[in-house]
Amino acid sequence: xxxxxxxxxxxxxxxxxxxxxDAAAAAAARARDAxxxxxxxxxxxxxxxxxxxxxWLGPRRGPxxxxxxxxxxxxxxxxxxxxxxxxxxxxxxxxxNFRTGGAAINQLARVLEASLDxxxxxxxxxxxxxxxxxxxxxxxxxxALNAGWDAVDPEADLLIPGEMGIGATTxxxxxxxxxxxxxxxxxxxxxxxxxxxxxARKTQVVAEALATHGAALSDPLEALRRLGxxxxxxxxxxxxxxRARRVPVLLDxxxxxxxxAALARAxxxxxxxxxxxxxxxxxxxxxxxxxxxxxxLLDLGLxxxxxxxxxxAALLVKAALACHHGMASFAEAGVSEG
Numbered sequence: 648x649x650x651x652x653x654x655x656x657x658x659x660x661x662x663x664x665x666x667x668x669d670a671a672a673a674a675a676a677r678a679r680d681a682x683x684x685x686x687x688x689x690x691x692x693x694x695x696x697x698x699x700x701x702x703w704l705g706p707r708r709g710p711x712x713x714x715x716x717x718x719x720x721x722x723x724x725x726x727x728x729x730x731x732x733x734x735x736x737x738x739x740x741x742x743x744n745f746r747t748g749g750a751a752i753n754q755l756a757r758v759l760e761a762s763l764d765x766x767x768x769x770x771x772x773x774x775x776x777x778x779x780x781x782x783x784x785x786x787x788x789x790x791a792l793n794a795g796w797d798a799v800d801p802e803a804d805l806l807i808p809g810e811m812g813i814g815a816t817t818x819x820x821x822x823x824x825x826x827x828x829x830x831x832x833x834x835x836x837x838x839x840x841x842x843x844x845x846x847a848r849k850t851q852v853v854a855e856a857l858a859t860h861g862a863a864l865s866d867p868l869e870a871l872r873r874l875g876x877x878x879x880x881x882x883x884x885x886x887x888x889x890r891a892r893r894v895p896v897l898l899d900x901x902x903x904x905x906x907x908a909a910l911a912r913a914x915x916x917x918x919x920x921x922x923x924x925x926x927x928x929x930x931x932x933x934x935x936x937x938x939x940x941x942x943x944l945l946d947l948g949l950x951x952x953x954x955x956x957x958x959x960a961a962l963l964v965k966a967a968l969a970c971h972h973g974m975a976s977f978a979e980a981g982v983s984e985g
Contacts, residue, residue, distance in 0.1 A: 651793055651796055651797065652789065652792055652793050652796060652884075653789070654789070655785070655788075655789065655868060658789075658792055658868070658884075658887070659868070659913065659914070661887060661891060662887055662890075662910065662913065662914040662917050663914055665887070665890040665891055665917070666890075666891070666893055667919075668702035668703055668919065668920075669701075669702055669703070669704075669705035669706075669893070670702075671705075672701050672702055672704065672705040672706065672708055673698060673701060673702035675701070675708075676697060676698045676701035676702065676708065676971070677698060679971065679976075680694055680697065680698065680971065682976040682977055682978070683970075683971070683974045683975070683976060683977075684974055684975055684976065684977055684980050684982050685974070690967070690970060692944070692967075693963070693966065693967035693970060693971075694967070694971075696922070696944075696963065696964055696967035696968075697967045697968055697970070697971035699895065699922060700804075700805070700895055700964065700967070700968060701971075703893050703894070703895040703920045704804055704893065704894075704895065705893060707804065709804075709968070709972055710965075710968045710969055710972045710973070711804055711805060711961075711964060711965040711968050711969075712804055713762070713800070713802055713803050713804045713805075714759055714760070714761035714762070714803065714804065714805040714806075714807065714961055714964075714965075715761060715762050715764070715799070715800045715803035715805070715806050715807070716752060716755075716756050716759075716761050716762065716763045716764070716807040716809060716954050716958060717763075717764045717765075717766060717795075717798045717799070717806070717807070717808055717809065717885060717954075718745055718752060718763070718764070718765050718766070718809040718810065718811060718953055718954055719766045719768060719794070719795065719798075719808065719809070719810050719811075719877075719878035719881040719882055719885070720738055720739075720741070720742045720745075720765065720766070720767045720768065720770070720810070720811040720812060720878055721738070721767075721768045721769065721774065721791070721810075721811075721812045721815075721876040721877035721878035721879070721881070722735055722738050722739075722769070722770070722771070722772065722773040722774065722812060722813070722814075722876075722877075723735070723773055723774055723782075723812055723813060723814030723815060723817070723818060723876050724773040724774045724775050724776040724777070724782070724814075725774075725776050725777055725778065725782075725814050725817055725818065725852060725856075726773070726813045726814030726817075727773075727776065728776065728778070728817075728848060728852050729845065729848050730814055730816075730817040730838070730841070730845065730848055730849045730852055731813045731814055731816075731817075731838060731839050731841065731845075732838070732839040732840045732841050732842075732845065733813050733839050734813065735773065735813045735814065737813050738811055738812055738813050739767075739770055739771070741811050742765060742767050742770070742811065745763070745765045745811070745953075746765055750953060751951055751953060751955050752809060752953040752954055752955050752958060755955055755958035755959060756958065758962070759958055759961050759962060759965065761805075761807070761958070761961070762800070762803075764798060766794055766795075766798055766881060768790075768791055768794060768877035768878060768881055769787070769877060774787075774876055774877060777818070777821065777856050777859070777860075777873060777874050778852055778855040778856050778859055779859065780859075781860070781872055781873040782818070782872065782873060782874060782875060782876065783872050783873075783875070783877065783880065785872070787877065788871075788872040788880055791877040791878075791880035791881045791884065792880050792881070792883065792884035792887075793884060794877075794881045794884065795808070795880070795881035795882055795883060795884025795885035795886075795887075795888060796884040796885065796887060796888035796891075797888070798881070798884075798885055798888070799885055799888040799889050799892060799894060800894075801892045801894070803889075803894050804894070804895075805894070805895055805896075805897060805961060805964060806885065806886075806889045806894050806895070806896045806897070807896075807897050807899065807924070807954045807957045807958055807961060808882040808885045808886060808896065808898070808899065808903055808906075808954060808957075809899055809903065809952060809953045809954020809955070809957070809958075810876075810878045810879065810882060810899075810902050810903060810906075810952055810953070810954070811878065811952060811953060812876050812877075812878045812879075812902075813839070814876070815838075815876055815878065815879065815902045815952070816835075816836060816838035816839070816849075816901060816902060816929060817835070817838070817849050817852055817853065818874055818875050818876050818879060818902075818905075819834075819875075819879070819901050819902045819905035819906075820834040820835045820836070820849065820853050820905075820931060821834075821852075821853045821856045821857065821874040822870055822871060822874045822875055822879070822905045822906075822908070822909065823905050823908065823931065823935055823938075824853060824857060825857060825860075825864040825870040825874060826867060826870060826905075826908050826909065826912050827908075827935075827938050831850045831851075831853035831854045831857070832850050833931065833934065834853070834931045834934070835849045835850045835853055835931070836901070836929040836930040836931055837929075837930075838929065838950075856873075856874060860873050860874070866913075867908075867909045867910075867912035867913040868909060868913050870909060871883060871906070871909040875905075875906065875909070878902075879902065879905065879906040880906070882902075882903055882906040882907070883906045883907065883909055883910055886898075886906070886907055886910060886917075886918070886921065887910060887917070889920065890917065890919075890920050893920070894920070895920050895921075895922070896920055896921040896922075897921070897922055897923075897924040897944075897957040897960055897961055897964065898918075898921050898922070898923050898924055898941075898957060899924055899925070899952065899953075899954045899955070899956050899957040900925065900927035900929060900932060900949065900950065900951075900952055900956050901927055901929040901931060901932040901935060902952060903952075903954070903957070904923065904932065904935050904936065904939065904941075905935065907921060907939070908935065908938070908939060911939060918939065918941075921941075922941065922944065923936055923939075923941040923942065923943040923944065924943065924944055924945065924956050924957030924958075924959070924960035924961070925943050925944060925945035925946065925947060925949060925956035925957065925959065925960050926943040926945075926946050927948075927949055927950050927956060928948045928949065928950040929950050943960075944960040944963055945959060945960045945963070947959065
């Protein structure tokens with residue numbers, strides 16, 4: 648079967664041609680919000696969430712009925728440099744845990760009544776150590792982008808992309824440093840809980856990667872190919888695929904937002920359909936959200952990945968939509984307007 652995005656140019660074109668929000672749906676949502684039995688603005692950010700959701704779903708707008716969580720998993724060659732507190736084989740072991748229902752994201756998916764798909768990318772085959780050469784070749788990069796694009800349910804009314812990959816916070820830190828500048832130390836955090844020596848190794852690895860790839864990193868998608876993981880490229884593909892299908896997206900933590908940032912830098916407005924589910928405990932995540940101009944819905948000190956923070960935030964989305972679509976108007980309830 649031919650790839651839906653057979654080249655990087657085709658992917659860029661799909662981003663550039665992605666549909667805008669539905670102005671008529673947005674106007675209808677604002678009009679409904681104005682007559683619900685509450686003072687204007689009384690539901691705070693829940694009102695903004697409902698309006699955001701409506702403008703992207705358009706005629707399909709309504710209560711949250713079909714949220715989709717997709718966890719992408721990929722193995723990182725850079726993990727061999729001792730940048731994680733866990734060995735690289737944990738990636739495959741956690742994929743098995745997702746598939747048997749034992750992970751945190753499985754429990755959150757049940758509470759949310761969301762579908763949960765697990766996409767393992769080239770299991771058993773780590774990316775290249777990006778301190779020496781690009782993490783992915785062009786064919787592998789396109790395959791990961793397309794895996795993400797294809798994973799999106801076109802009937803979903805919310806997408807939550809998650810990830811699993813030992814070494815991924817190192818890749819995310821390197822990618823953010825390439826996209827936004829600053830020193831490696833500005834973007835490197837403790838990830839799975841490395842000690843001071845591990846933090847120093849991560850920082851050195853990021854510095855080496857930036858020196859190796861140099862000016863090639865000025866292209867955001869090339870930076871993602873050279874420094875990212877397959878799961879990060881797949882998340883970028885899924886986020887882009889959701890935009891093409893007008894499916895709103897809740898972003899998860901530092902790794903997910905780093906993947907999304909490559910899209911934002913490649914095409915202004917590429918993340919208009921996205922909101923930040925939460926701000927994680929990974930110390931560079933607030934810096935990244937500020938660079939993206941996003942305000943998170945939750946701040947719970949999470950640092951698990953898997954889409955877990957965004958899944959928790961999706962419960963707020965569900966509550967916001969229940970209020971917006973279920974409340975009575977002043978006229979329906981026989982309540983006097985102020």
